[in-house]
Amino acid sequence: MATTADQARVALGVRLRDIRRDAGLSGTQLANVSGWPPSKVSKIEHGRQTPTEADLSAWCDVCRAADQLPDLVAAVRSIETQYAEWRRVLRTGTRRRQEASAKAYEKARLFRIWEPAVIPGLLQTMSYATAVLATVIDFRLIPDDAEEGARARLARQRVLADDDRRFHVVIGEQALYTNVGGTDVMAEQLRHLLRLLRFPQLRLGIVLRDSPYRVPLHDGFWILDEALVQFDTYTAELSLIRPDEIGIYARAFERLAALAVYGPEVRKVISAATVGSQH
Template identity: 50%
Template sequence: MSSQAQQAREALGARLRELRRDAGLTGRALSSAVGWQLSKVSKIEHGKQTPTEADIRVWCQHCGADADVADLVATVRAVEAMWMEWRRILHSGTRRRQRTSIGLYEKARQIRVYEPSVIWGTLQTPEYAAAVLRTGVDFHQIPDDVEAGVAARMERQQTLYRGDRRFSALLGEQALYTRVGGTEVMAAQLDRLLVAMAVPRLSLGIIPLAGPAEHGVLPGEGFVMFDDQVVMVETVSAELTITQPREIALYSKAFMLLQKSAVYGRDARTLIARARSTLY
């Protein structure tokens, strides 16, 4: 288990311990009431064992915390699945991962995206996407199926034009300057952004380099929110899938604050055009 997942399990155990203490129960009293070994309660509370969903419901029932069941069950479901190493996700190449994301996009009605340093995949040109995926193939030493991966990413882009879903995308100004694929590729990519701004279902904002901190949130890793159900976060080593309601609420709050730091319309076009002018 990854260190992040272990930390999540320990945090879950700490929450359950607080519920038990708030109910005025000792570990021995709780284990006796539910018919468990005392060691099971201890292991759960100290993050040594992941409780089942049934364990959560029994625990909350005996601690008078039925209102916490849904949130805690969501945490349990996320602990083991939340952290997936990129090499495992990409073991067969890039296409499979790109195809998986299509399903998430098609099911969602509202998609919120924050990308601080690269262009969001759904707005990438084929050449830019190929350069990004090529970097991943080389870095993680996975099977080279970049062409198929690009095709799947381009297929995902069709979600911008069909259905009734809405997109809110925020790009850090740095994404306009990060050189991906060379001068001609970047020029075409920035032109693509200008064209995409006319898509009715897309709201595209650019966060100026000096913007975010004044609104109480510092930009970190990029993320994609699918309705209020799932948040996907990509890091160097892994992909984090967040389904815990409290954590999703934090990402939603962060996104709203980042939106306040973004510029739109003419001001966003000015930033994009300025970045393009530095290419030659």
């Protein structure tokens, strides 16, 4: 079975083949000019060999495609690193995963976050975070360290107090109603959200449940500055660094943010959910 790294390598090979063809060169011609064996070009283009950054530089130089080099370099750097297998990351529980995320957060100054069905980790209470991680632990059949993981997750929230950071968070209205941990946990979490609205660094928007369909809706994602997009699947955590991919997620976030309500309307929507959670 092809791994995600294999698939990314094949996609890169297709891009390089197109660049070569656009330059009007055969594989043999490219290999000869670059001083490579002819088989190297074929292996790279069919995803059987990962090119080095030096290979990419030579490829773009010969094909007169220097403008594409930065994006290709980003692609090759991400092939082996953009997919972190959950079994490896979580094999000792959830705490180390939370601590690893904190390192990325410390570097970022602009956070753009979309979560359709749950409250994002940066805005969670201890009880809510524990319940979320308990679900992950039960689903993944990994060591139970939900409380330790939750404490590490809350420790990441110290970035919220930094005046030089900005947080634009957009959630789906459903996140206010997804029953995480029970009635008391939800009521506490919603009250906490209302308190967080006082933070000048935080801009919170809510996409209402009857909002028009203006962007393909998938799972949540986080954009850190203009450098990284992170999101989870059932089997992997993906970290994207290619500028074109980051641009696509930035466009999706802009459209979701345009659908959201803000300010007094957000307080009204959360307050209504808070009343509902108490019944």
